[in-house]
Amino acid sequence: MQKFIQKFLPMAVAAMLFSVSAHAEMTGKHEVVTTYINAYNQKDIEQMSSLMHPDIEWIDIAGSTQTVSVSGKQAMLQGLAAYFATDLESVSVLQGAAVNGPYVSGVEKVLWVDTDNQERQQSATVVYELEDGLIRRVWYFPAVK
Template identity: 30%
Template sequence: MKPYLLAASLSLLPITAMANQTSTEIVEGFIAAYNTHDVKQMVQYTTETVRWMHVTGSKVEVETSSQAEFAAAMADYFETLTDANATILKMIDSGNYVSTVERVTWNNDGEQLSQCSIGNFRIKNGKLAEFWYLPAHACDELVVEDIVKDEPANIVKPEIGVLQETQQ
């Protein structure tokens, strides 16, 4: 019977380790799992009722509202963007909330593209309960005058990779 207890306690080890992480460590681990495209590991960082949302103008669009929906959405996402990679450029935490500025890069027909977005995460009992992403934007700091001079094609269009198929 002792081997079963050992196996059971070892299987809980990753969950216990996650519960002892700080809010920023939880978000960093979640992004690291994103970078390896490990959907199962990403789900380990979420609550069963995790909600993934996008803020667009005056609306908040719910992309997913459960672990199962989130896992399916991320599997679809990684099928489309097979080399997507995120870098946390800035991070700030306040209690159970963490905000990030992230740069996502991917390859499109041999061209390396990127966009940035601000993510806001709410941590509950050591897991991501909710996260909101603001509209994506070009990562480079452009002067307003430069934007007026540039043609729209020179600016990264927002919302690359938003999962329209998974919305209900």
């Protein structure tokens, strides 16, 4: 029994440490995306900027077509500043988040009140790619109302 323990205990400890490490890495990636979305909800461009890779891309998916809507951090920040300057108040929430390697995916639900004072909502599948702890790419699938 002692030989069994001596042989397999190091592997069990290594597996446990790997599992803890992998969980921490997955949690960290999810936290980056959650922090980014929370900053969006607060219209905190500075916080959002700190989480963007310099070469960030926003990619819209429609059927079999991908369109790079925004390329580069400065272009993204300019677009956000223009959007935040409108009177539209919206809140975004990431639901059902999953982490797979450098990707965080889920369904992003957006809620807002339109100009007729009507509550609206839509959701879309979204995939965030992280590189060096920063958001490098965002793939946004068609919204469902």
